[in-house]
Amino acid sequence: MKIATWNVNSLSIRLPQVLDWLANNRVDVLCLQELKLTDDKFPLQALEQAGYGHCAVFGQKTYNGVAVISRHPLSHVLRNIQGLTDEQARLLTVTVHAPGAELRLVNGYFVNGQEPGSEKFAYKMHWLQGLHQHLATEVAQTLPLVLVGDFNITADDRDTHDPQGLKETIHHTTEEREAFAGLLALGLVDAFRLFEQPEKSYSWWDYREMAFRRNKGLRIDHILVSQSLREQVIACTIDRQPRKNERPSDHAPVIVELADRAPSSA
DNA sequence: ATGACGGTGTGGCACCGA
Numbered sequence: 453m454k455i456a457t458w459n460v461n462s463l464s465i466r467l468p469q470v471l472d473w474l475a476n477n478r479v480d481v482l483c484l485q486e487l488k489l490t491d492d493k494f495p496l497q498a499l500e501q502a503g504y505g506h507c508a509v510f511g512q513k514t515y516n517g518v519a520v521i522s523r524h525p526l527s528h529v530l531r532n533i534q535g536l537t538d539e540q541a542r543l544l545t546v547t548v549h550a551p552g553a554e555l556r557l558v559n560g561y562f563v564n565g566q567e568p569g570s571e572k573f574a575y576k577m578h579w580l581q582g583l584h585q586h587l588a589t590e591v592a593q594t595l596p597l598v599l600v601g602d603f604n605i606t607a608d609d610r611d612t613h614d615p616q617g618l619k620e621t622i623h624h625t626t627e628e629r630e631a632f633a634g635l636l637a638l639g640l641v642d643a644f645r646l647f648e649q650p651e652k653s654y655s656w657w658d659y660r661e662m663a664f665r666r667n668k669g670l671r672i673d674h675i676l677v678s679q680s681l682r683e684q685v686i687a688c689t690i691d692r693q694p695r696k697n698e699r700p701s702d703h704a705p706v707i708v709e710l711a712d713r714a715p716s717s718a
Numbered sequence: 719a720t721g722a723c724g725g726t727g728t729g730g731c732a733c734c735g736a
Contacts, residue, residue, distance in 0.1 A: 461735085462725055486735090488726070514726055515734075564736060604736070623736065656736070659723035670736075702724080702736080 453550050453710045454479040457559065457600035457673055458694075459656075459703035462488040463517075467495055469697055474502050477691070479707060480523050481548055485561035485602045487517030494519065512541035518561050518601075525549045534589065536582035543583070547595065552712060555681070556590055560601035568625050576604070580631040584638070591638050591678060599640060599676040602656075602703065605632045607642060611671035613652065623672060640676040643688040643708045655690050656703045664695055675708045684711040 456479045460466040463484060474482065482504070487494070491511040499507060499521050506522040508529045518541060520526060530545040532538050542561045547554060560583065565576035590597055605628045609615035618624045636642065644653075654669025663669060677685060686709040695704045 465725070486725095564734085566735085602736095658736070661722060663723095672736075699724085 453481075453553060453712070454707055455481045455483070455557070455598060455600065455675070455710070456705050456707040457483040457485070457602075457675060458705035459485040459561070459602040459673060459701060461486050461701040461703065463495070463519075464489055464493070465699065466701055467498065469694055469700070471498060471502055473691075473694055473705065474504065477705075477707070478503075480550060481557065482521050482705075483544075483557070483559035483600050484519045484521065485517075485559070486515075487511050487519055488514060489517060508544055508546045510541045510544050516541045516561055518542060518544045518559050520544055520546050520548075520557060520559050522548060524551070533579070533582040533586045535585060536579070538579070538582075542579070543586075545586075545590065553710075554595055556593065556595040556597045558587065558590065558597065558599045558601075560599070560603070562602060562604045564604050565622050565628070567622055568620065568627070573622070577627060577631065580628075580634075584631070584634055587635065587638055587640075591640075596681045597640070597678040598681065598708070599635065600674070600706070600708075602672060603632065603674045604672050605629065605674075606670055606672060607632050607645075607674070610651075611654070613654065613668045613670070623670060635676060639679050641679065641682050641685075643675045643677050643685050644671070644690075644706070646682070646685055647688060653690055654704075655706055657695065659702055673703055673706045675706055677708070677710075681710060684713070685709070686711050
């Protein structure tokens, strides 16, 4: 089973690219962030025709908005963080019913935070704390769990093109990285780092100053899996191809491949 | 020091993103 996450920075603008990508990457589930559209404008029909007949949508006008689009049935959909009042549409939790495999999937568009010390940064940390609690509840359930999305956090210095120059700036602060580590402490693993990866692997590049061409990026889009799934992770990759499109999203998709079931101990 | 690019909504620009 393949699960992907992609911040598309407006689904209205990016729908053709999403459909094109799905045609070439027949993932089972694609998690989207930054839809920037309301539920009534979500392209259910186009996605169904593409083979993704099961969608959970949590949209919002202008900003935010997340969706899970799937070849397999979804159930038990939760919108936003349980126990946190939030006016922004940033989190979807669903159960995916793939043949012979059920899992709980959490798709998040984490708060940006703008600048350490700002009100938005305080909101980011508050949101992360709420997410931690939400996930603690989810991890305690029986199903294996996958957490994906645009975290807006570099996990460590390997995830940034300029660890010295960007030290303690937004996406790089000790506070944010401790929150990321706190999620791992719940029993989750960074699927990308289970494998040897090319140096300077990033998932986001600024639109400005030819950042993509110069590979001045950040790895802020992540896929975390629960310990129970660890042995089933076959691969985790970033697909830079869509970033080369005309009018691309500033983010690239991240994909994880899971084996159908745990390897039998021969 | 600032803005650089792109999307949205409004309206001829401001705002937000990362």
